Amino acid sequence: MTLPEAITAAFLGLLEGATEFIPVSSTGHLLLAGHFLGFESAGKTFEVVIQLGAVLAIAVAYFGKLAWVFGSAPRDPVARRFILAVLLAFLPAAAAGVVLHDTIKTVLFETPVLIAVMLILGGIVLLFVDRMPLRPRHHEADRLPLPTALGIGLFQCLALVPGVSRSGSTIVGALLLGVDKRAAAEFSFFLSLPTMGGAVAYDLFQSRDILNFDDMGLIAIGFAMAFLSGLLVVRWLLGFVSRRGYAIFGWWRIVVGSAALALLSLGF
Secondary structure, X not given: OOHHHHHHHHHHHHHHHHHHOOOOOHHHHHHHHHHHHOOOOHHHHXXXXXXXXXXXXXXXXXXXXXXXXXXXXXXXXXXHHHHHHHHXXXXXXXXXXXXXXXXXXXXXXXXXXXXXXXXXXXXXXXXXXXXXXXXXXXXXXHHOOHHHHHHHHHHHHHHHOOOOOHHHHHHHHHHHOOEOHHHHHHHHHHHHHHHHHHHHHHHHHHOOOOOOOOOHHHHHHHHHHHHHHHHHHHHHHHHHHHHHOOHHHHHHHHHHHHHHHHHHHOOO
């Protein structure tokens, strides 16, 4: 492992954690950054495994909440209903991801122009929805009606296209279904646990014959940076969106997507 490789791994890990829980598409950012930096691991082992750092960040940030939910589930109907809501929201993307896995990995992930375009379009949608005069009916992430949770899960399927954003699609879906901005972000956090954990596990299993763990040092650096940056973002995001909304993330997507398209048009 050389110093430039270590710096690149740290940067990509930081980027993964910083963008995983905000509606800007961490996968899109990671794939575009890897493309322009000339970084790619065999079977995309690095890119897949470092996502677990972000999963761990959510588990640590919400350890108390998770402990209460699972500890009280046997006797508390609210906790059981919350678990069911998250599972319902998880199932549509899980099923679609299994069916479309090969197409996503071999076609969509290898098309940087598509990723850049999705960033821009998603930014426009986010700006539009953020300015809509919505009247939220649901203000607590752990008390969403089951049909609402399932609807959010259907929106999450859009994120199978890289550049759309898992958190972006679930947050937009939640807002349109009557969830307030803070609760939408928080439910997206909890939904990320089975979604990201399941996606990483399935992807590692499918790619088991071509995985390369020779560069464990680079993976460890990326994992650690994804955990640290993810933890900081999770602790900051809820307060920010409660006060400021999501418009800044829409503009960010448009700027990044436009810059990527410009560089791609120049042959980079």
